[in-house]
Amino acid sequence: MRRETMAENIAALQAMLGELADSVVVAFRGATTALLDGRPRVADRVIAGDPELDDLRARIEALATETITIFAPVGPDMRILVSAIQSAHELERMGDLAQHVAEIAQRRAPEPAVPSVAHDLFRDFSAQAIAMVAKSAQVLRTRNVILALELEQDDDRVDALHRELFALMFGEQWTCGIPAAVDVTLLARFYERIADHAVALSERTVYEVTGRHPESLQL
Numbered sequence: 001m002r003r004e005t006m007a008e009n010i011a012a013l014q015a016m017l018g019e020l021a022d023s024v025v026v027a028f029r030g031a032t033t034a035l036l037d038g039r040p041r042v043a044d045r046v047i048a049g050d051p052e053l054d055d056l057r058a059r060i061e062a063l064a065t066e067t068i069t070i071f072a073p074v075g076p077d078m079r080i081l082v083s084a085i086q087s088a089h090e091l092e093r094m095g096d097l098a099q100h101v102a103e104i105a106q107r108r109a110p111e112p113a114v115p116s117v118a119h120d121l122f123r124d125f126s127a128q129a130i131a132m133v134a135k136s137a138q139v140l141r142t143r144n145v146i147l148a149l150e151l152e153q154d155d156d157r158v159d160a161l162h163r164e165l166f167a168l169m170f171g172e173q174w175t176c177g178i179p180a181a182v183d184v185t186l187l188a189r190f191y192e193r194i195a196d197h198a199v200a201l202s203e204r205t206v207y208e209v210t211g212r213h214p215e216s217l218q219l
Contacts, residue, residue, distance in 0.1 A: 006071040013063055013084045014141075020056045020091045021137035027053070027098035028133050028194065032126045034102055035187070036119065040109035046102035053095035060088040076211070083208040087140065090201045094133060097190045097197075104183055113183050115176040118168055122184070125161040129191040129198075132158065136198035143209050148202035158195040162188055 027046050034043035064084045067073070073081060104113050114122045132154050139148045165188050168174060169181050207213055 006067060006073060006077060009063060009067040009071075010077065010080055013060060013067075013081070016056060016060050016063070017084060017087055017091070018137070018141045020053065020060065020088065021140050023049070023053055023056070024091050024094045024098065025130070025134050025137050027095055028101070028130050031098045031101035031105065032130060034105035034109075035113050036123055036126070038105070038108075038110050038112040040106050043102040043106040043109065047099055047106065050095055050099045053092060057088045057092040061085050064088075076208075079208045079211065083204050086204050087201055090197050090204070094194055094197050097194050100190050101187060104187060108183070114187070115180050115184070117173055117176060118165065118184055121161070121164055121168060122187070125158070125165060125188070126191055128154070128158050128161060129195045132195050132198040136201045139202045139205050143205060145206050145209055148206045151199045151202045155195050155199050158192060162192050 027049060030042050030046045033039055034046065064081045068078070068081050071077075107113070112119070132151060135147060135151060135154065138144070139151075165184065169184060174181070203213070
């Protein structure tokens, strides 16, 4: 697994992290399609693909740990290697959440798991969360600090849509019963958590690049 130099190992790690991030974006988009459009085969593919994400995370951690052990890096190189381990964990958790969404979609198939009264709002909610996942993947690839700092504002919009969903469920429009409310509550939590992981991933990238925590920086 080890390359000839630490620089080669770091390059390999960054490529693997980019691959893992792209795979998580694909998984979440697939899970959302399965969820909102009632497509169980898409849900099956997302669930079947989760072990591959877990394996890639394990390989990233192994290479980063081996690199630290052999080369004993300091300063920025150490930040990069530690960040690779932490980022791989964040991405794996994102993949797990995509799997959870797909499992609910699979359970309710062939009907969409989200009731029609909440469909448009949940489509907006999920689209915003997926956009954050895609942006965090771009941050990971480009190490763009400005883009990373934007994710805090994106997360505020996700939180606002989350509150709208709960207002809908507790309002007079909701006549879908308790099982549907449980599903939507869980799904909303999954998408809120994916947004939180996207923010955490970008914060790690900011620290890796600048050596400073995001709250000490301004857009």
